Amino acid sequence: MGASHGHFTKEELQEYADLTYFSKKEVLRIYRRFRQIDPDTRIQNRYAAISCEKVCEIPELRANPFRDRICEVFASSSDGTFVFEDFLDMISAFSDLAPKSTKVEWAFKIYDFNGDNSLDYADLEKVVNRLTGDSGKLTSAELRQLIENMMQEADMDDDKTLSYAEFEHVIARCPDFVSSFRIRL
Template sequence: MTKILQYPELSVNPFGDRICKVFSSNQDGDCTFEDFLDMMSVLSEAAPKSVKAEHAFRIFDFDGDDMLGVSDLTKVIERLVDKNQLTESDMEHLIENILEEADLDDDGALSFAEFEHIIERSSDFMR
């Protein structure tokens, strides 16, 4: 994994470690050559949007409970934004807005179906 994370595309990606973990076929996060090929296949422009969505969801699901809850969303935002830019109140407000927009069943978390629904509306997702 250390060697793979040195690739420029992953070294600057705030989710590089999560990408390696999701594509790793073993528990320690190390990637085999086959894992690496799977990763490149999913990240290629030719991969279907549904496959990309499934893997993105798994990358964002830090606790592995098949839902994107408040703690998962907090971790995603913290990796995308400098912690000093958002107050705790700002973070809470941002997460409330995300859930208000995307949480269709009002259970306080995003299922894969809800995540996929939001992604379908995003033209930037495939880039």
């Protein structure tokens, strides 16, 4: 292996740069940021894990109504922890340089609460409730009508769910999607 940049070899840094939308220098900056998330945990290497709860509390996610889902979807482990590669994947997907297709793919996973690879009524209800928050709570009738309207507009095959392709078609008509689906460190 080649020379080291502290925690990474040149080859490892190059691989991270090739697999993300970042330069090697930016990967190192993101690694430093990852290590700052939980100062109580002595992160000695990039394989050290921190809790998803700690990741959810970073200022860039703290106000996001989907922060727990974002962490759940990007965490490669089922034990509620995040390693550096999970964090790098998350920041890469939310970066300004990530293409719309990448952002749509991750948004679909975040909104698919039950993990069945489709967005059903229950998924959309959770999405709407998180977006409206406590102050903008809709009545049950308003919520039902809104979701029925969404399904009528987007459910092309009338199966009462939105497939990835149907979701992608809807997002294609949302000009603000790319600019709202981002995290800047």
